[in-house]
Amino acid sequence: MTQFLRLLAGAALLASPAAFAADYDPPIVIDEAPEYQPVEIGSGWYLRGDVGYTLNHLPTFDITASTQTQTSSILSASIGAGYYFNDWLRVDGDLNFLNSDQFADSYNSTCAGTQITTVTDTVSGLLIGLSSAASTRDCDGADVASNVQSTGLVNAYADLGTFAGFTPYVGAGAGLALTNYRMATNDRMCSAEQTSIVAGGNTITTSFLCNGQSSVTDDDIRYPGVENSQTQVGLAYALNAGVAYKVSKNTQIDLGYRFTSLPSATYAAHNAGGLFTATGLNFHQVRLGLRYQIW
Structure with missing residues (x-):
């Protein structure tokens, strides 16, 4: 009997932890969600816009007579975007709308047409006679020409350090030029004319x-008139120098000089011998613009 009670007590002791374990509810542990980290697109991107003044008024139309006129849009404009790799190096691309020129040489020319003569009775208004014949008359004539240029460039710049908010820089770029010239000789404008006289x-x-x-x-x-025109795509390159001033955290004013060369561009020109075409254009510009860092 004693042996049986000892076995029963041992079994009870062995069963107790399992019973307690069955009644025990472990604490609920909730894993914290990872903190949201925005995706970094990249820092250093900027937008830019510039206006420029062309120091040399190319293409050149020489004025050799009082009847000749030339008009030039000496201002240029550009827009672009770029990236700062570090404090010393940046790259941007821009579209540049360079100045355009127009030329006209006005003179008297001759236009062909038909001369019609009618004779009517002044009192009754009855038609008495009618005749027509081929004829000519003086009319306004002109030799005209125009040039338009634009470029798309990729530029690399070296920023040379910042001193009291001013950052001088130098740079160079290359890309493509889109140019167009048009020439027409003996362009004429003809007007109808009518005169009446009373006689007899x-x-x-x-x-x-x-x-x-x-x-x-x-x-x-x-x-x-006799027209000659051409649109071309060719090589363009540029040299840059200037200084930028930081006016706010993201904004800089940029004052610079740019030399732009279009070595293969054909353009219209004029001298004492008349209109002709030449090749190779260079522009010297003073530019003022803004750079705005967007990231």
């Missing part, structure tokens, strides 16, 4: 109609 009781009306007109009230007609 009759009204004599003389009308001149330019070729292509059907009435003296028709609009003037332009006769294009």
Whole structure:
């Protein structure tokens, strides 16, 4: 009996931890979500915009007579974006709209048409006579030319340190130039004309109609001259130097000089011998712009 009680007590002791374990609820542990980290796209990106003044007014149209005129848009503009690799090196790309030029040499020319003569009775208005014949008359003529240039460049710059907020720099770039020239000689503008006289009781009306007109009230007609035009894509390169001043955390004012060369560009020009084409354009510009760091 004693032996049996000892065995029973031992079994009870062995069973007690399992029973306690069955009744025990462990604490709930919730893993914390990882802290959100925004994706870093990259720092150092910036936008830029510049206006420029062209010091040399190329292309050059020499004015050799009082009847000649030249107009030039000496201002240029550019937009672009770039990246700061570090405090010393940055790269950007820009689109540049360079200055354009127009030339005109006005003179008297000759236009062809038809001369119509009518004779009517002044009192009754009855048509007495009618005649028409091919004829010519003086009209306005002109030799005209124009040039337009733009570039797309990738530029690398070395920033030479910052002193009291001023950062001088030098740089160079290369890319493509899109150029267009147009020349036309003996461009003419023809206008209809009508005159009337009264003689001997009759009204004599003389009308001149330019070729292509059907009435003296028709609009003037332009006769294009001998035209030569071309659009080209070629190499462009640039040299840069200037200084930037930091006006806020993200903004800098940029004042610089740029030499731009379009060595293969063909353009229209004029001298005492008339209109002609030449190759190779260089621009010297003073530029003022803003750089805004966006990241």
